[in-house]
Amino acid sequence: MVTTVTAIGDVVVAALEDAGYMQSTIGQVRKSIKWLGVLAKKQDGFYTSKLGAEFASMTTSPRTGRYSAQRHTDYGRLVWLFDSYVLTGTVDLSMRPRGRQKEKPSSPEFSKLLVSWSQDMEQRGLARSTQDCFGGLACEYLIFLEACGISSWDDADGSSVLAFLESLRSRWADSSMWSAVASFRPFLKFTSRTDLLDALALVRARRHHEIVALLDSGVEGEVVDACRQGLVSSQDAAIALLALSTGLRACDIRGLRLADIDWRGGTIGIVQQKTGNPLTLPLPPLILAKLGHYVLDERPVSAEEEVFLRLKAPHVALADHAAIYVVVNKVFHASGVADVKVGTRALRYNAASKLLQAGTALPTISAILGHAHSDSTNVYLSADTERLRSCVLPLPEGAV
Template sequence: MRAFLKFLDRDDLQDALDLANAKRHHGIFPTLGDEDEQTVLRAGTGGLVAARDAAITLLALVTGLRACDLIALRLGDINWRESTIGIVQQKTGNPLTLPLLPAIADRLAEYVLTERPDVGNDHVFLRSVAPHTEFSDHSSIYDVTRRTFSAAGTDCPKVGTRLLRHNAATRLLRAGTPLPTISAVLGHSGPDSTNAYLSTDTEHMRACVLPLPPALQQGAGR
C-alpha cells in the first residue's frame, strides 16, 4: 500500500496510513481442537503409552506446567494425601500449588510404583535407559509429548509443552475463569502474560463485536 501511494506521490495519505498502523503485541496462540484434546486425554488415560509419558503429557495438558518445571519436579513435591503438587517455578522463582486430578494421579502413581527406575535420584521423571537421570533439556519433554500424540493418532505439527500450556489457558478462559485465577494457575509473574490468551477466546470475542449500522446492513444484503 505504501509503495502504491508513493507511486501516486501522495505523501499526505502515507502519513495517515502511518497513524492508522496499530502495533501487534501478541500473535494468536495455537491450541488443540476439542476432538484432538479428547483423543490425547483418552490416549493418556487408556494405557496407549507408557505411564511416564502419559503422566508428563497429562500434566502439561491439564495444568499447563512448563517443561522446565516438569523436569525439575521432585518426589517430595507431590502431596498424595492432599492431591496437590507444590513447586517453586524455575522461570519465576514463585511458589505454585496445583491440584492433582485423579486421572493424572493414577498414571503418575503407576509410573512411580511400577516403571520408575529404583535409583537414588529424587526427580520424578527419569530416563528409561541408563543412566537413569532426570531429563537434560526441553527436547526430552517434547519427544515424550510427540510420542503420546503419535500414539493417539493426532496429526499436530507442534506438540510441545508450549502448545499444551496455551491449550490449558484457553480452556480455563472459555470456562469463564477469571484472568487472575488463570494467571495464578499458569504461574505468570504478571497479568500481561495472561492477557495475551484473550485472542484465543473466539466465542467471547464475537460477543464484543458491534452490530453494523442499518445502512451497511442493507448494503451487505445486495
C-alpha cells in the same frame, strides 16, 4: 593400574553393564574398543591420552570419505571413558554436554566482567535457563567487540550495540528479535552504561503475540483415552497429562521432584523456575494414578530427586525441555492425532483458554498458571474467539 586397551576396555564394559546400559549400547562400545585396539598396535597395545586424542580425531568414515557424526560421538565418548579411568581409577559415566564448548572472550577485562555478571545473576536467584540466556547474549556481545578490535569496556559505544543486534538477524527470526533485546538489556543495566541502553532503545523490535489455535475437544479426549488405556507408558502419560491439564511449563515438569508430590492430598507444590514463585496445583485422579504407577513400577532405581528420568542408562534427569516436547508429541501420535504437533507452550495456551471459556476469572487463571504478574494472562484473551466477536462493532448500514 592396567594400561592396555584390552584391559581398560574390559573395565569400561563391566562398568556399563553394572550401570544397566542396554546391550546394543555396550555392543557399540565393544566395536569402538576393537578399532582403538587396532590403532594401539603401533605401541604394543598400550593406551595413552595422546593415542586417545588421535583416535577421537578419526571422524572421517573410510567407506564414504566424509565426516561421520556417529564416529565423532562414539569415539569421543570412548576416549572420555578411557581417560577418566586412567586419571582417577574409576570410569566416569556422567552425562557430557553435546556439541562444541561455547567460545569465551579472550580479553582479561571482558572475562572478568562476564564472571561478575554471572555471579550477580546467581545471587539474585535467577533461574538457570534465564542465566544461560542472559549470559549467552552478554558473552556473544563481548566476543563481537573483540572481533571489532575492542578489548576494553570503556571503548564500547552505542554503534557497537546496534551492529551486534544487526548481526543476530542472520540467525534470529524477526519475531524473536524482541526476545534478544529483552535478554540483552539486563546486562547493560548491570554495567550502568546508560549510553548503551539508549542505543538499545533505538532497535526496532516488536513483540509478536500470535494467536495460538486451541485443540479440538475431540483431540483432547483421544489423548486422555490413550493415556487411560495404557497405549503409552505411565511416564509419558503423566508428562502429557500434566502439560494438558495444568499448563505447567516444560522446565517445571522436567524439574518436578519426588518430594514435590503430596500423594495423600493429591497435589504438587513447586517453586517455578521462571518466576521463582511457589505454586500448588491439584492433581486429577488419572494423573495421580499414572504418576504412582510410574514411580512404583517403571522408574529406574536411582538416587536422583527428579521424578522423570532417562529410561536408558545413565538414569539421570531428562536433559532439557526438548525431551518433554518429544514425549508430548509421542503421546499425541499414539492417540491417533498424527497431524498435530504441539509442545507445552501450545498446551499452556490451551489450558488457559479453556479456563477462560469456562468463565474462570483472570486472577484465578493467573494463579493456576503461576504468572508473576496478572497482566501476563491477558495474552490468552486472543484465543477466546467467542468473546472477541462480542467486542466487534456492527458496520453502519450501507457500508461496504
